[in-house]
Amino acid sequence: MNAAAVLRQTAWSGWTDLRSVYTPTNWAFGWMVRVLCQVVFYSMLGTLLGDPERTRFLLVGAAVFIAVNETMMTSASTTWERSSGTLSLLAAAPAGMVLVLAARSWFWIASGTVSASVALVVLAPVFGLDLGVAEALTAVVLIFATALTNYAVGLCCGSLSLRFHQLRNVFANITLLTMTAFCGVMVPTSYWPKGLQWFAELFPAAHGLRAVRLALAGADAGAVLAQVGWAFATAAGWLALASLSLWWFHADARRTGSIDFGD
Amino acid sequence: MNAALPAFGAAVRFQLGAFRRDPGTLLMLATAPFSAVILLSVTQHSGRPDLAPYALLAPAIMTAMGMAVMEAGETIFRDRAAGVLEALLTTPASLAVVLLGRISAITAVSLVGIAESWLVGALGFGVVVTVAHPLVFAATLLATAFGIAATGVLMASVFVMGRDVRSFQNSVTFPLYLLGGAMVPVTLLPAGLEALSRALFLSWATDLLRDSLAPAPVDAFGWRLAAVLGLGAATAAAGFGVMRALVRRVRHNGTVGFA
Numbered sequence: 001m002n003a004a005a006v007l008r009q010t011a012w013s014g015w016t017d018l019r020s021v022y023t024p025t026n027w028a029f030g031w032m033v034r035v036l037c038q039v040v041f042y043s044m045l046g047t048l049l050g051d052p053e054r055t056r057f058l059l060v061g062a063a064v065f066i067a068v069n070e071t072m073m074t075s076a077s078t079t080w081e082r083s084s085g086t087l088s089l090l091a092a093a094p095a096g097m098v099l100v101l102a103a104r105s106w107f108w109i110a111s112g113t114v115s116a117s118v119a120l121v122v123l124a125p126v127f128g129l130d131l132g133v134a135e136a137l138t139a140v141v142l143i144f145a146t147a148l149t150n151y152a153v154g155l156c157c158g159s160l161s162l163r164f165h166q167l168r169n170v171f172a173n174i175t176l177l178t179m180t181a182f183c184g185v186m187v188p189t190s191y192w193p194k195g196l197q198w199f200a201e202l203f204p205a206a207h208g209l210r211a212v213r214l215a216l217a218g219a220d221a222g223a224v225l226a227q228v229g230w231a232f233a234t235a236a237g238w239l240a241l242a243s244l245s246l247w248w249f250h251a252d253a254r255r256t257g258s259i260d261f262g263d
Numbered sequence: 264m265n266a267a268l269p270a271f272g273a274a275v276r277f278q279l280g281a282f283r284r285d286p287g288t289l290l291m292l293a294t295a296p297f298s299a300v301i302l303l304s305v306t307q308h309s310g311r312p313d314l315a316p317y318a319l320l321a322p323a324i325m326t327a328m329g330m331a332v333m334e335a336g337e338t339i340f341r342d343r344a345a346g347v348l349e350a351l352l353t354t355p356a357s358l359a360v361v362l363l364g365r366i367s368a369i370t371a372v373s374l375v376g377i378a379e380s381w382l383v384g385a386l387g388f389g390v391v392v393t394v395a396h397p398l399v400f401a402a403t404l405l406a407t408a409f410g411i412a413a414t415g416v417l418m419a420s421v422f423v424m425g426r427d428v429r430s431f432q433n434s435v436t437f438p439l440y441l442l443g444g445a446m447v448p449v450t451l452l453p454a455g456l457e458a459l460s461r462a463l464f465l466s467w468a469t470d471l472l473r474d475s476l477a478p479a480p481v482d483a484f485g486w487r488l489a490a491v492l493g494l495g496a497a498t499a500a501a502g503f504g505v506m507r508a509l510v511r512r513v514r515h516n517g518t519v520g521f522a
Contacts, residue, residue: 034434177297
């Protein structure tokens, strides 16, 4: 089976996963209610501070990071093969598990882009962010780029979750909160000490969010695209790390026969 | 009541043991310091040290409420998956009492989040928050813990219905944080939302906790504490009532194990 056929099957598997995670009802009245409340919760900090500019900064950060939040769920969904009993079959299959596991959670990129975009567009007028059609469309494209590149970070956490199953939620949550704290979501990265500023630059989401902020501030396309470039460059590093970690897990699990005993 | 007390005690002991066996259930205690860093960085960066108590109280409240809601759901789903839920319903002990015991233990442990937040402020930002009215703070905290445990029981009782409601488990935390005024007082919410939030014990509790940290005298403490306790008791009554009705339903349908 060639890689294209493997990816086609994996994409279909992801689609069925998405349909089992979200029904139209629980997406609209469950997940999106939470998303909107989360973004309002953080944006209201600006209201508390009595600072409209800060409110808009928080709104954009919180909304874009919904896409990051959702793509971090890749960490949990990477381990679903274990609970459905298909991990050992994947390990035995000639196609191998690395490509399948790397692509199986693609649906979080799609759903994260939609959730974050809806939150930004719906709440922008509520919190005084003037968002024209062109700006909104640009923001959606850049949110997609943020979700796509952060997927690699989620996958990296997922590869660790396969090894340390009991801690599967810990890796993703701590990484997400680290990014939320230091990647310019709530306060500019320049607030933090130099070392933390450099650390934040390692995450694609820091660059993706910066690209959205630059685009909404009317910066020139070159500056926006440079940030998108950095997002993809850092994502390539995370993807390489995730692939290596998945390959190591595969090889080690086959060698020790421990693939179904991760719990 | 004779059967209730031993069941409550056993449930508390079981839950404390569960924390030791599966440290992943303490995830929210690991995330509390990050939430404190996130919220405190906003107030400090804005030059508003007067709001530091808000930023350090919020992660503690979010941790306690988040753990109660999330673990309430997980408790039901894990018990169902392990076949324990069916066995539990055949015993004389009330499921609601067992859950109240487990969630009370969870809430008690989650209060460690207060110390975590305080330490983040003191060690990470040099912000030392003092409690101006310790008795008011302690009494309100106890009443808040009761309300949080009651909310957990109410959530767990809904989760007895089946896996369809599990997808909503992740969705209830932020609406509760927002309407409960965990960080931003509900007086800043739009009028309609503020009125709705006043039906939640948490909005009264967070206002009172914040006031207990400030040097100014606390207005109408008795009435406000009564509101926290009264609404908490109403939540507990709703939890016990819903639990009784839903347990009767899944027993009648024979869907306890695979609802």
